Every structure is written in structure tokens, then in C-alpha cells.
Amino acid sequence: MPPNKKAKVRKETTSSDDSSDEGKASAFNKKKKAATPARKREKGSSDSPTYSHWLMKSEPESRFQNGIDLKFGIEDLKAQPEQTACWDGVRNYQARNFMRQMKVGQRAFFYHSNCKEPGVAGLMKIVKEAYVDHTQFDRKDPHYDAASNPGSPKWSMVDVQYQRMTRRFLPLSELKRYHLQHRDSGGPLKNLALFTKPRLSVQPLTAEEFDFILSLEDKKPL
Template identity: 70%
Template sequence: MAPKMKTRGTTRTLKSSNDEETKTNVHSEDSPLEVGKAVRGKRKASGSGKTGKQESSKAEKSPERPQYCHWLMKSEPESRLENGIDVKFGIEDLKTLPNQTGCWDGVRNYQARNFMRDMKEGQHAFFYHSNCKEPGIAGIMKIVKESYVDHTQFDKKDVHYDASSKADNPKWSMVDVQFERMLKRFIPLSELKKIHLQHKAKGGSLNGMALFTRARLSVQPLTSGTWRSVTLSNMVVKLPPHHGLQSFL
């Protein structure tokens, strides 16, 4: 078994944690408020631990269920204690891993898990920095391994341990992601919200973006139109407030 490599920051015990953010999205739907377990935490390098076994069951596909090709995945780039462990993992941490690849472990919300089970190799996701001073989209990563069993659910020393999950019927899944590139400029939540409100009033691809309709969900699907709009907004020079970005979307 390959040695485990902590990839969501250090696992050392920090002396204090008095500066936790209290912003709107301080809790995702993967939080203890939703499922009774801590869910965000360290990521591990791809292929480490018990990651070779494919999950026993996939989310059921329905003919009426939308099929997505693009995603938004949230993680915390700033230090925060969870059971004495620093759960920090930002896009820069992903870049430092071997082959810039790691497993997206610790998701403990069923809908977010099911979205990961829908992911296909080669698809792309925005790396979204959450629960920090300036939340927003920092870069793009690629799905390089489709969903398989999240081994952290069985590790009693891990912040993602779930005593109710059994080895013969595991509840939780993860995917492997690889850093692809940073955005040309960071797109803050405040800018995305302005565009969302404009599209909500006049119509547009960000009208139903899950970042605002299901704000606390840590893994979210994106329509192709939303992906193109956000990518395009990243390619243009930031204009003065009276110009706005809506004409580019």
C-alpha cells in the first residue's frame, strides 16, 4: 500500500483558531449542520491509501436526469482547525502534489457525492476557494479518475471518518483531479453575484447557477452556457462599474 500523503495542508495541531471566517458560505452542505460529520479537510495524493478499489455502486442514472460536463468544486485555501487538524487545501496545494494530482476526499453530502459519481474522465471543474476572506474561482482542474471509494470514511484518525459507513457497503466516493491552469484573473464571488442578479432579472446563463441557488453545496454542476460565460468573463479586462460585464456574457 502506497504511503499516504497529506494534501490538504499539514496535519499538525495548531495552537489556536480564533480567526475563522463567518461569511455567508462558511458552512457548505457538507458541513456538520447538514450531515452530522465534518467534511472538508485534507486531500490526499492520488493513488494513496485504499484507493485502488472501485466503489461498489454508482448513482442511478435516469433518462430525465440532466447530464453535465462541467463542475464547480469548493475547498478552503486558509487554515482552519477540525479536530485539531488544519484542513486547509487551496489550488496552490493541489499544484504541489506529485503530477499536480490529488483525490477529492471528504465529501459527506449525498447530492454532492452523486454529482461526483456522475463525473467523467476528461471533464473540467472550477476550483472555488470558499470560507475565506475573498471567496471565488481561482483556477481550472481536470477529472482524471472517475469516482471510487473514499477511504477516509473508514479511517478513525481522519476528520472525515464515518462510523456508520461499512466496508462492504461504503457510503462515500471521491474522484481524482489534476491542476490544469490558473485563471487569468481571480473571479470573486461578489462579481459572480452581480452577473447572476443581472441574468436573473433579464435572462442569462448564470440565472440558475447553483452557486446561488444551492450556495452551500460543495460540489455543483454547471451548464455549458454557465461555463462559457464564466470563462469569458475571465478573459476580458475588468471594466469600470458603469460598463459591467453583461455585454460580454
């Protein structure tokens, strides 16, 4: 990655919400708008929880956009120099903001989306914190953003390094069964972003969520 070439990851895009830089119109803010102006920061603590675990989606099967294949599965990450790639192409404010919170050394699930078998395929590690996503200025890139200018880039990316495959593939369907179960009975996956914010391509997980999902690799499929 940094020294070598960057892999190209196609991140999922999705849309919306900002809150960090430009004052984009976050849907979030919009919703609560009127009510309490002071509300955004007051409690001092529960504002924005700090997360240390993540789930990042990418498509392992070929899909073409502007003649460019967006395919980037965990095997593709593994095949990169130093098994490292930049996670470029994220064009959603919420997802971008989560990437900006990422710290070196944190772990993330590599999630396969928009494919035969969606689910968690493996683990990776953040090896470089957020920096400018160069693909926003590249007219040839499927994620080119004509509205962004080099003076104030809109989009960021991080570098991730392959860590390992999960001992078994953890299908979305199974995670969903747990999610539904936990919603009724109370359990670690009751609020999992994968289901509560299904369109977000970069999602935070609590340590409990992360550990629970990881523990499934040694269990029989539900």
C-alpha cells in the same frame, strides 16, 4: 495520486439528499413525495440531466478540525505529485452523487470558499472516476464516518488534476452581480448553482454557465 500519495483535500461537507444508493431520505423526494409516484422517471429524458462541467469548493485558508488543518487551496493542488489529488471528505449525498457522475477528462472550476476572497481560482480536470473514499474509515480523519462500513462504503471521491489558474481570480461578488443581472434580464448565470444551491460543495454547471464564467477572465471586472 493513485500511485503516489493522495493529497488531502477537504471538501466541504454540506448535507443531504441522496437518491443513489441507500435509500436515504432525500430532501428532494421528501418534498414532492405524495404527488406523483411515477413522476420520478417518466419523461424519459429530463430526469437527470447529464452534466459535463463542475465546480468544486475547497478552503484555501487554515481551519482546524480535530487538530487537523483542512486548508487546501489551488496552490496546494498544484504542489501535489503530478499536480493531482483525491477529492476526499465529501459528506453530502447530493455532492457525492455528482462526483459519481463525473467522467475522466471533464473540467471543473476550483472554487475557494470560506476565505477572504471567495471565488473561482482555476481549472482542474477529472483524472479518475469515483471510487471509495478511504477517509470515511479512518478514525483520525476529520471526515471519519462511524456509520459507514467497508462492506458498503457510503462515500466516494474522484481524483482531480490541476490544469491552470484562471487568468484573473473571479470573485464570488462579481459572479453574484452577473447572477442578479441575469436573473432580471435573462442570461447564462440566472440559475447558477453557486447561488441557487449555495451550500452544495460539488456543483454541476451547464456548458453555457461554464463558458460564460470562463469568458470573464478576459474581461474587466464588473
